[in-house]
């Protein structure tokens with residue numbers, strides 16, 4: 001079984017690579033014409049564009065970002081009459097990756113989608129929906145979902161456990177399945193995220209995700225300019241991998257940390273030290289991104305967002321610069337009924353023992369000493385903001401009982417960050433680049 005990958009460059013889709021899977025062996029290569037002309041546009045920042053033919057027992061790591069998961073995976077397994085398991089991954093990409101997050105897609109999946117649309121002629125020209133249609137799951141919404149299956153809304157193209165639809169707002173403000181609206185008609189791209197399950201706790205996690213994002217924004221963490229908004233039990237998340245501009249849509253390169261580390265499979269568990277090293281290898285400003293990553297982890301710990309797995313952090317390429325994407329999937333995951341423990345941790349590279357104090361993490365961080373000092377200074381200053389977290393959370397609408405519950409974890413972070421540098425003299429001036 002083989003497939004052709006396409007990449008969206010200069011306003012069109014271009015064939016770029018061929019993947020062949022046979023009897024558990026995967027072989028892939030860039031197309032020659034692509035390798036010659038596009039060395040500046042890799043499929044993954046970990047895979048240089050060249051003429052090599054790669055062989056492995058697994059699919060290349062970057063492809064795992066495209067494999068349907070969650071509700072989209074279950075839907076497609078049924079359509080394809082496949083049993084779940086690793087052997088299903090490649091057929092699922094070949095049918096489901098016609099419109100994924102990022103700028104890569106699979107040509108065969110586009111054919112699969114077009115065949116599906118042709119079987120449902122009534123789906124053409126369906127009216128757009130309002131957000132209320134989505135919230136109350138109106139008859140129009142159900143019809144759109146049925147006729148387009150989970151496909152038109154791109155559910156197979158967005159990963160994660162919670163049910164999601166990729167929706168696009170047209171210039172009149174109405175919502176459409178992302179795959180069904182022409183680029184020229186697109187004004188804004190959104191992910192509609194529903195609670196993971198049916199329990200009150202699932203609802204609470206999603207309700208607080210919007211507030212958690214506002215808190216992160218208030219603390220200066222990189223967030224998308226348009227923050228998520230809650231409508232009933234639907235979280236509408238503006239996408240940062242698409243820019244609709246002048247009747248065109250720009251699709252940005254986006255790739256998970258699992259992918260830049262070259263880790264295949266769905267649950268890789270790199271140490272956070274490896275994650276930092278991997279991020280520093282590909283980003284344009286390693287110092288800035290290391291600080292950003294560590295601040296996010298301070299917040300994960302303080303606000304108990306335990307689900308910090310290697311696909312919940314990603315990098316993007318914007319205007320020729322590689323950086324961490326704006327924050328996503330930041331929520332009080334400690335409440336999840338599935339009891340999600342903190343997925344990735346700071347395992348000391350030599351001893352593999354977990355470090356749980358920032359002073360120890362900084363000491364073991366593979367960075368030059370002047371950078372270590374700079375990080376210590378910046379994180380010491382961040383303590384002042386973390387100390388104010390309860391008030392900020394209250395102002396941004398986080399549930400009262402969550403704020404109460406977080407008191408000890410916030411205190412721990414404040415204490416550890418304050419210990420990173422001696423308190424400044426009352427009248428000392430501070431310069432962030434030369435502490």
Ligand SMILES: Nc1ncnc2c1ncn2[C@@H]1O[C@H](COP(=O)(O)OP(=O)(O)OP(=O)(O)O)[C@@H](O)[C@H]1O
Nearest residue numbers: 101158159160161162237238239240241311328329
């Ligand atoms: N605003 C966004 N713009 C572009 N891509 C996004 C955005 N938010 C999320 N994504 C992508 O969509 C994927 C799924 O989103 P998210 O992580 O929020 O879902 P989830 O179901 O809560 O995931 P998990 O299973 O990790 O809990 C992310 O891994 C990321 O690749």
Ligand SMILES: [Mg+2]
Nearest residue numbers: 160311312329
């Ligand atoms: Mg996620």
